[in-house]
Amino acid sequence: MxxxxxxxxxxxxxxxxxxxxxxxxxxxxxxxxxxxxxxxxxxxxxxxxxxxxxxxxxxxxxxxxxxxDLLFRLIESGRLATNCYEDIGYKEVDSARHIDNNCNLLAQSIRNTFRPLIASLQQRESNLLDVVNNMHKNRMENMYEQVSTLKASYLGLVKVIKKLNKVAKIGHKLENLYIVTQILEAQRQVDTYAKILEEKQYKDEFYKFYAPQVPYEILRDIENLGSIELDDNNDLTALNNIPTTLEDANEKDIILSSSQETSSAEVEIKVEKDTCKKTKTQKSENDRNIGIGQAVPGCLNKVKAFRSDLPSLAFAPKGNGQGHVQRPWGVCVNQLGDIFITDRLNHNVQIFSPNGEFIFRFGRKGKSGGQFNAPAGICVDKNGRIIIADKNNHRIQVFSSGAKYLLSFGRLGTQCGKFKFPFDVAVNTKLEIAVTDSANHRIQQFDYNGHFIREIPLGTCTFTGYQITPRGICYTPKGNIIVTDYVNHCLHLISPAKGKIVSTKGSLGFGYLQFSRPSGVCCDDDGTIIVADCHNRRICVFSSTLESLWNIDIRPSVNGLNNSYCNETDRTCDVALTKDGRIVFISEMLSAHEAAQTAKRFVHVY
Structure with a gap:
């Protein structure tokens, strides 16, 4: 053919x-x-x-x-081809895991390289700003002193002139010795005042910041610092030895994920060993998918709660002016150490330095972006963004670190993504925002841009029969969520992955692990839990397994502190930790005692 x-x-x-x-x-x-x-x-x-x-x-x-023989050859060829496809599939899965692991290690390497540089720059910026703040304070004090001295000299000079005018007017009736004595005394005083005038006149000094002279080549090198290249040796040893800056979210000790009622109307939180065997790939996937909590978001150093029974600082008196508050509730601290306060009656947010000096404030009453109606909870994420629960506007607002309005999400409603009196907010290292949707009796989670992730309904408390009403909220170092239950006087541990309460602790009372209207809550980077026990007028500190460590009672009759900053009826609202682990909390004054408390301070640091 x-x-x-x-x-x-x-x-x-x-x-x-x-x-x-x-x-x-x-x-x-x-x-x-x-x-x-x-x-x-x-x-x-x-x-x-x-x-x-x-x-x-x-x-x-x-x-x-x-x-x-063709049929059998085809069967054998198909079998061999099937095996090849299966081998390729397994290799693809391994390759995907390798890509995930490699990229995660690369990202961690980049973070650990640049974060110390960024932290050093931020520290230098903070130091220079502290110098400016101290300079401003000292110069203003010197100016006020000069003004006071000049005012006193002026009044003294006026008095001398009056006396001399009187002598001149009735001099013919006075003895010459007296007249001469008055004139000499007046001359001495005028000379003194003239000298004071010369010395105490304000000198119009002007200071200037000289920016570091960084050559263009260095700036260009910084912009191009580091590179990502193919490693022909495929050696991950160096990457695996990178020091981490965040706590491992998969520790061996985990809180038992079960809820059971006890005879004392309490639910025990137990600690058991995690017997799950995880491969290295599973562990890295878990680390990647779990956002953990930080006591001070973005802080490179580990924050551990510091025990102190004495106040080290008290500030923010009652009023409407700068540095004054009317009814504060929320408090948080950023990575520079600045303290943020929300004021529900002044409808604004105020920022103070670590030593309690007023820096600036923003916001006023209204419904537009950047305006508030009784703002409550507040937190700052690791990027410095300020996140605020605008309670009576039923929304969450987000601002830049410089208080520039960025976005808001939510409105009044019961559907997912809507709120009914959101009271507190928290953020984790994945920049996921958790909100206590108080009157809807649930927790909602959102991503960095405010997009809805999940709803966690809370239901009814088993040992009281009342609906769970969340108030304060925080992320733990293991990625779980702790909320305070204002109505049922207890704490709930929530697993975001499971979307439900996994354990509960507490009951009404004043004893060990008892609360009366618990409000704000926070965790240090070891998992230590700090609770503002509102109507018991104290701060309670527990270990990660809820063993009582110490309390801070704000009643003068109990703590023995003779100060006028707190009285017997004040209550604790919200709590946070400073960069050095000191406890900072907000106190609330009952309206019946407001008139008598002129020296009252609302923000306390222990």
Missing amino acids: NRKEVSDSTMEANIAYTSGYKQKCREHHEVLQYVCENCRMLLCDVCFRKSHTAHNCFYIDNFLTQRN
């Missing part, structure tokens, strides 16, 4: 219809008699003679006899 034309081997089967046991050609309507092995198709006599004479063709009846 002479080869004339080669057909496309991908063409469809050449079968038009079947008549009895005879199959017809689609094109020529002739009986199919041949098998073309080259084209993998059936042929009629016309097809064969027209374009397949050069191919390896067989009569249909003879094909299986002459190629009886």
